[in-house]
Amino acid sequence: MKHPLKVIQLYKNEAQLIKKAARENREAQHMLYELHAPKMLSVCRYYIKDVQQAEEVLLNGFFKVFTKINHFKNQGSFEGWIRRIMIREAISYLRQKKQIEFVSDEVEVFDGYANNIETQIGVSEIQGLIDDLPEGYRMVFVMYAIEGYKHNEIASLLKITEGTSKSQLFKARKLLQKQLQLLNTTSNGTN
């Protein structure tokens, strides 16, 4: 657990850095970049398979962060604000590359998932599983399961219907469960 005083100090420091960065202080901008870039590259990587492309998205995202930093009104965390910019940037990047394909057929959605799958696999395997998902599945799954967006928010951001968002999530879950079971089977050697 982080020490409360350290958290307050960090917050104060970050607030000061944001103020300085808003005045185009390059050093403050660099410090903010160093503070948040690793996490944000990870976020970009959820959506984009290629690391270099993810870095490109990160670059564009941070450029927007520093040029629009005056729009940040200290409502919510700065990290959350940057994160939203990164997600939008990733969506926009994929849309430009025309890599998003949503399967339009609506499927019956049910909650009958196996909820007892133990995930003993590492982060790289998980990222591998997500990377193997089709673009549309992946985006909806990441936005819903990891970012915590609601279906109506996902629909709005991806310019799809809520039904499509739900069906994409359903298919993504089904695929992932299947892959996880396969992984567990191969790693444990049991069925």
Add this chain to the structure above:
Amino acid sequence: MAPIKFENDIKETLEQRELQPSANVWEQLEKQLDAADNNKNNKGIWWFGIAASFVGILIVSSIFFNRKGKAEIESVIVDIEAVEEPSNMDELPSSTKGEEKVEIASVGEKNPVETKKKSPIKGSVLKSELLQKQRALVKGTVKEVVVQAEVAQEKEVKEGLELKAEKLSYEDLKIQEVVAQAQALKKANSTVSDAEINALLDQAQKDISLHKLYNEATNKVDASALLRGVEADLEQSFRDKAFKAIQSGFKYVKTAVADRNN
């Protein structure tokens, strides 16, 4: 659709991950930010330049229009000088003559009494103008002007004063006479004072007004002109009388009110 367990596991695992971007990402970002700042500064400079040029145009135009106004005034002055200088060079009294001629002729045509009354005023105006002109222009070149005027005058006299006398009016002759007297004074004293010129002009004015009243050829006095002149005097005296009467009446009433209780 509630999140299921494996999703939570995935989320927790992925949230802990951090990926260090390559060093050139910041370098590129810095370049882009520098370019953006330059663009912003350039925009600022452009706006500043536009504002500055607008202010500059305003200042220049205001100076230009002010100068134009001055130039117009100056040109008027130059015009007057241009009129005056040749008259001084050729014949000093000619301008005076012309002006006085016009004034007296125009007034004389309308009303002879008015001529009599106004002519001294006009004369004084002319005198003051003449004095100013003389002070401004003649002082420096008085000797040359006088010499040239003398030559011109002598020539005129020699060539035939009689012919001119027929053509010119009495006023013109009088003016020429005044000028001749001024020349004579100039010859005698080498300098002609303003007072002497004034005296000459006053005398000439009086002679002109007398000439209007009394026709020497017929030995007749212009009755209407004389009567109107006298009326003007009477008018003045009647006004004084009336004023005095009112004053005395007021004093009488005042004393009566003051002494009413005695």
